[in-house]
Amino acid sequence: MLKFTISAAFAAVFLLSSFFTEQKPAAKTARENYATYCASCHGEKVEAFVDRKWKHGNAKSDLTKSISEGYPDLGMPTWKATLSASEIDALAELITESLKTVDQYKFTSKPTSNLFASEGQTVKLDTIAKGLNSAWGLAFLPNDELLITDRSGDIYRVDKNRQKVKVTGGPTVLAEGQGGLLDVVLHPDFAKNQLVYFSYSAVKNEGDQKLSTTAVMCAKLTGATLTDQKVIFEALPYSKTRHHYGSRMAFDNKGFLFVSVGERGNEKENPQTITNDLGKVHRLHDDGRIPADNPFVNDKTARASIYSYGHRNPQGMMKHPVTGEIWTNEHGPRGGDELNIVKKGSNYGWPVISYGINYDGKPITALSAKEGMEQPLTYWLPSIAPSGMAFVNSSKYPGWKDNVLIGSLRFQYLNRCVMKGNKVVKQEKLLPNIGRVRNIKQGPDGYLYVSVEDPGYVFRLMPVSM
Template structure:
């Protein structure tokens, strides 16, 4: 509920709790209100406040001010009008009291065993790298090493034995709210040209305002440095907000680069407007040129890089190896996270249609379907806070072959979707409570890799023979 912490990934976009549309007429206790409106973002025991710096003050008066008015630019809604003054006062007391007793949420408090059994496989977590804050993007180099972005702004090359080297020459990022250094992707011909792509929250100053946007840099990897840097994409316009950047990158089989951009918290202005880049999936040539067959090239009022629109905050994107289609998932508000197949010129409906409600419990829309707008393959109620996704293509996981894996930030597990063609027929939650699962990807060695944050680890999933 509250946005107090510097660098906290617990932004209000993930503040997703029980799916209630109307408040009960009976008065609620502070604990009940906290569980309804706050716990999914800040933890049942207020873990998100522990071992962090307070950004807007830690006195009771500071908490009351923050709860009452919110910080909309950081994705934190105002609760005045939803909670009474008395309820807000009691909420502040509850938070301060809880902080005196809460146990610090450390990695040691998570499952004591690194072996996890699912319906189809048993796997063991093998630690590949550690010491990150929020390992957001993962990419594998031909020599077996790995590139890892940390949302704080650093790019690392990780070799065997957790040998990390910080690379120079990366972009300047705004590591605030959900912003920072985000995804990383190799050029399909990396072995020949050594080109990589980085998505990030670019920043500029306009008068007294610090503005940011989703941008993509292409650069050449030369040893421990990036050279020949070129910004090939910059979502316009810039905004004052610090959330909903999207930022996943993926190449399709034809060599086109896809970029997700979130709605930047302006759902009524951006997703349905073709003259704005936010709330879209964009499609480019590898050098940033606009493909001639992009759907809105001939529309003079539309931005030509747009491939699909009506998105909220897509933080997962992957290529379906069987069909060649680009798949995404995106965060809903309070409920309504979605999985979609990206189609040329398609409108995915946000915020006209939605399966979720607003954070304050009020409806965003009365519609879940409308002619001319796509329906998701599936949606989650309550929200799981999805991030990262990958199809299992390796024979090392016979019980998971062709399954779709999705990370859960909110519930701290890996979601396994069993597929029949393009249809999700069942789901299972595995690797429970390993941490806020930020990314999942298939490695060239045939193993699945996942990253978790705060503290940041990269794990490899090793099958265990029964």
């Protein structure tokens, strides 16, 4: 009884005191103030805002000055009348803290040895091929041979003695901007039919204009010669731009071919409509026919090859070896790169929702989530510019088992994602400053193969026990 009275008295006092504190407006946190006063011009995520070329300095004192005084002639308001000195100080603090998310990628030195230590696994680079421009695609042929597509348009066959032979009969490509010869995959029955698939930037002249698009060619590989070439997919319409082609390919367990196509730099018209092929992931039969159970086959206005839409520029794709699902990653604008699992008929939101902002620092959208649009498994702020990706399930790298590895073009390292189911629970930066990582694949021999560009190399990662 006594106990009850005491606790009741405490409860009363507590209620009373909270009643009084509620009378004063609660001090806003720096994040709340950022959302209220800054996000409309600088974007929803402060982590995206800070990834910029600083004009007025980014030391805490510079920031306090910028925020207090503003640059009214340049469109930055003065905040000292609206926010208290301590609120401005807290905002400056938030910005300096957020800067660390960018600084973490600034590796200072180039590698001095080919030995790379990481948590749980040390590897040594073993050079498989060099003298390339950008080894975009890697496919493993029987007999320990490797097929490489170079963005310049060249195709190479590398044998187990690392002899590199040029393959003839590949597609004619437009190697300008981000275009060129892109991905390569083998037919699941390659051993029987020798079929190989190439994705590339196809070119077409219309009047005096040179237009291009993402296309897929299937051909038969015999030795170093391709024959029976057939274009099985051509993303329509062709565009004037030279960027955001995608494009990665993967076969799933049912033998369907998935192809990613970027929105070709026209975010307003392409990704959110299903009446064209741009900013989409497509699903095809191995000969280019449309599967009868594709999501939009019954919609007469829709392009029937579309499997999912609302994509920006997906440059990474893999089949998950355990679940069989198709995973993609895509480039966001400034910030907001995404990791997704492609689901039938789903909308991935670009440019209605995004965690990134425009390259000029202006917001693209105030939304990062919306009903009816998919959320990524994870996103990167700042942008790492993700490329090829691989799931490690071989026994060669016990320290990286069941991890997803993704190349970073921008920061020149290999990103390791430790997964718990579909959740990224931890990340580590492998091979710092190795070069722009374009692709990563696990070979049938269980080893990981990584390609970097300008100059182009393909390395095999040899596990080293320390």
